[in-house]
């Protein structure tokens with residue numbers, strides 16, 4: 001310090017990020033609609049792989065309760081790890097303009 005001539009930079013120490021406390025995750029739907037499931041990029045084999053796994057652009061879900069808070073849906077997710085299979089039923093809320101947010105990663 002100083003790092004640059006005639007500057008007023010100050011070093012500011014910050015705590016290391018703690019993803020479990022401050023993290024979040026989003027994924028632009030166009031990663032699926034305009035890339036993974038687009039025939040335009042089918043040469044990379046990703047669309048074939050996803051379809052082989054049973055996924056398609058029109059997801060499978062079950063309608064749940066509809067009330068003043070919104071429309072609930074559930075989505076089944078099959079996971080396999082170390083040769084063991086488990087089916088999770090995840091809960092989601094449909095928001096305006098098609099956004100869905102997870103209300104429970106393990107419901108039912």
Ligand SMILES: [Zn+2]
Nearest residue numbers: 004007008009
């Ligand atoms: Zn500077």
